[in-house]
Amino acid sequence: MSAPEPITAPITQDVMTIKRKLPEGGPANLVGLTRPQMRDALIGVGVKEKQAKMRVNQIWQWLYHWGVRDFAKMTNLSKDLRATLAEHFKIELPEVVSKHVSEDGTRKYLVRIAGGHEVEVVYIPETDRGTLCISSQVGCTLTCSFCHTGTQKLVRNLTAGEIIGQVMLARDDLGEWPEAGLSTADQGPRLLSNIVLMGMGEPLYNFENVRDAMKIAMDGEGIALSRRRITLSTSGVVPEIHRTAEEIGCQLAVSFHATTDEVRDKLVPINKRWNIEELLKALAAYPKVSNSERITFEYVMLKGVNDSDEDARRLIKLIDGIPAKINLIPFNEWPGAPYERSDWKRIKAFAEIIFKAGYSSPIRKPRGEDIMAACGQLKSATERERKSRKQIEADAGL
Known part of the structure; x- marks a missing residue:
């Protein structure tokens, strides 16, 4: 598995411009979510359904293959999506x-x-x-x-x-x-x-x-x-x-x-x-x-x-x-x-x-x-x- 190539701009706009509320208790932890749960979570903060599966695959690799904990470093995601992730989610270990x-x-x-x-x-x-x-x-x-x-x-x-x-x-x-x-x-x-x-x-x-x-x-x-x-x-x-x-x-x-x-x-x-x-x-x-x-x-x-x-x-x-x-x-x-x-x-x-x-x-x-x-x-x-x-x-x- 090779490292994802960084990109400077999104190929498609996959985050809908909808104001979302933070989950109760603050940002939700992505660590421990199954693939279906992560997909639902992304859709819940505005990611289009057609894009959600691909975005789950990308985030999954960053989390569990590369061990990355900073959304800003997930460079094959658009800047808008990275900002949305940082606003609504966290990556937290014991x-x-x-x-x-x-x-x-x-x-x-x-x-x-x-x-x-x-x-x-x-x-x-x-x-x-x-x-x-x-x-x-x-x-x-x-x-x-x-x-x-x-x-x-x-x-x-x-x-x-x-x-x-x-x-x-x-x-x-x-x-x-x-x-x-x-x-x-x-x-x-x-x-x-x-x-x-x-x-x-x-x-x-x-x-x-x-x-x-x-x-x-x-x-x-x-x-x-x-x-x-x-x-x-x-x-x-x-x-x-x-x-x-x-x-x-x-x-x-x-x-x-x-x-x-x-x-x-x-x-x-x-x-x-x-x-x-x-x-x-x-x-x-x-x-x-x-x-x-x-x-x-x-x-x-x-x-x-x-x-x-x-x-x-x-x-x-x-x-x-x-x-x-x-x-x-x-x-x-x-x-x-x-x-x-x-x-x-x-x-x-x-x-x-x-x-x-x-x-x-x-x-x-x-x-x-x-x-x-x-x-x-x-x-x-x-x-x-x-x-x-x-x-x-x-x-x-x-």
């Missing part, structure tokens, strides 16, 4: 409050969104890829007992703009927007090549916003990530799994973590609503509908809780017939956690049973533990600080 870099190169961003709320975003560099772990909610409703994020109450869902904005701000930090005249591929291997919806929140409890944000990420005229480069992780919101296959089609991971309903009820309380049997039925149908290669079963290793040889054998029986791989996750401890990490010898023995049954069973290497950026450790700094103050006051008898 604010990066802080960035911490781990000894292993992992980057954790504390990001502030509208209303002063904060979420965490993690970038994990590998030799063959770079994975961005993004959040879909402020807090979480699921209260999974091993997860630090689960100790923070749900505040609200993120908008599509706040979700895709996490990808854009990471690309800013990595300097990965293409130079003029180059496509992303021309710049060499991508630094941000994969997205995982494994940060704060349950993505399927914010389905529409997650879907719209991932459609933007997959759009070939912009960020252009393949659906196979995007993985959505759910704790098991069964009614939305089929919908995810049809409307997003990305890779699916499930926070499984137990082989009996009794144990999973405690670890992942949503299991009380949709048990293991119901969940597995939905997962078995997913690869066929979405064309996914296989389901990833995430399994956190908790000492004396779910790490026995019997658990490994039950897991094999449960997933029989489902194209699958099992990611074994050493528990990432956090202050006050009620569990301990399984011993490495026990984790390896568990993995060996899975592997001999014919399933891939990689043991996930903990990343970013020194900056509390590892799986299950995310929790906004303000919430940690608030909890700390409350704990201090309680300990002092205040």
Whole structure:
């Protein structure tokens, strides 16, 4: 994709001379709008319907391919249109409050969104890829007992703009927007090549916003990530799994973590609503509908809780017939956690049973533990600080 050629005058007059009112609350943010939504927004401020689709294509490339945030720099748009856009719209990303870099190169961003709320975003560099772990909610409703994020109450869902904005701000930090005249591929291997919806929140409890944000990420005229480069992780919101296959089609991971309903009820309380049997039925149908290669079963290793040889054998029986791989996750401890990490010898023995049954069973290497950026450790700094103050006051008898 080459850079658009600048023009000095419009070829056609595509903005009608109609006085328009600003949206309530000021200019509307273009980031996060789907193509149809952006088209409607442009028509709403006077762009002629016949011109709207073309203008959406142009603005889309500026936003999501070139990373441009200034309407004045969108030089293949007429001056009149640029002025209209600047009057009625804005291009705004979540604010990066802080960035911490781990000894292993992992980057954790504390990001502030509208209303002063904060979420965490993690970038994990590998030799063959770079994975961005993004959040879909402020807090979480699921209260999974091993997860630090689960100790923070749900505040609200993120908008599509706040979700895709996490990808854009990471690309800013990595300097990965293409130079003029180059496509992303021309710049060499991508630094941000994969997205995982494994940060704060349950993505399927914010389905529409997650879907719209991932459609933007997959759009070939912009960020252009393949659906196979995007993985959505759910704790098991069964009614939305089929919908995810049809409307997003990305890779699916499930926070499984137990082989009996009794144990999973405690670890992942949503299991009380949709048990293991119901969940597995939905997962078995997913690869066929979405064309996914296989389901990833995430399994956190908790000492004396779910790490026995019997658990490994039950897991094999449960997933029989489902194209699958099992990611074994050493528990990432956090202050006050009620569990301990399984011993490495026990984790390896568990993995060996899975592997001999014919399933891939990689043991996930903990990343970013020194900056509390590892799986299950995310929790906004303000919430940690608030909890700390409350704990201090309680300990002092205040």
